Amino acid sequence: MRRTLTSFVLLVAAFALPAQAEVKDSSAAGFTVENSVVIAASPARVWQAMTADIDQWWPKDHSWWGKEATLSIDARAGGCFCEIGGAKQAQHLQVVYVDPEKTLRMVGGLGPMQGMGLHGVAEWTLQAEGPATRVSWRYRAGGHAPDDLGKLAPIVDKVQAQQLGGLAQWLQAAR
Numbered sequence: 001m002r003r004t005l006t007s008f009v010l011l012v013a014a015f016a017l018p019a020q021a022e023v024k025d026s027s028a029a030g031f032t033v034e035n036s037v038v039i040a041a042s043p044a045r046v047w048q049a050m051t052a053d054i055d056q057w058w059p060k061d062h063s064w065w066g067k068e069a070t071l072s073i074d075a076r077a078g079g080c081f082c083e084i085g086g087a088k089q090a091q092h093l094q095v096v097y098v099d100p101e102k103t104l105r106m107v108g109g110l111g112p113m114q115g116m117g118l119h120g121v122a123e124w125t126l127q128a129e130g131p132a133t134r135v136s137w138r139y140r141a142g143g144h145a146p147d148d149l150g151k152l153a154p155i156v157d158k159v160q161a162q163q164l165g166g167l168a169q170w171l172q173a174a175r
Contacts, residue, residue, distance in 0.1 A: 029142050033160060068086065077097065
């Protein structure tokens with residue numbers, strides 16, 4: 001397990017972009033990170049991009065199978081944030097709460113945290129700000145591990161900032 005955590009930290013650090021830290025809390029048992037961005041688009045357009053168009057903007061270097069993979073979110077209770085790469089498949093998160101154009105909540109271990117036995121709650125909230133939309137992404141993760149999970153918080157924060165930035169950039173380019 002210690003080797004898995006070290007490998008995860010090195011892999012994620014290699015691809016992470018610098019970001020403003022939004023680590024809300026961290027301890028040996030887990031952490032909470034939050035990132036937000038204001039996008040010049042309506043909540044309806046952002047929601048559609050977040051869910052139906054995720055394969056267009058999610059950085060492929062933060063998927064299991066890169067460019068050969070297709071990412072999708074079935075935005076309904078029990079739905080799947082899934083990745084399909086030919087015969088290879090992964091359920092990244094399971095949808096547990098949907099309030100269209102406002103809140104999407106999913107549970108599970110993102111990326112390598114899944115194999116580490118960690119569990120988390122990912123919640124995306126949308127709030128209209130005039131003609132724009134503020135998108136906030138909070139991820140709370142924890143579980144039993146022989147290592148200090150709090151050390152993952154700044155790394156996960158940077159990766160999620162990159163992913164949220166991908167959504168904002170894609171919507172900006174699509175305008």
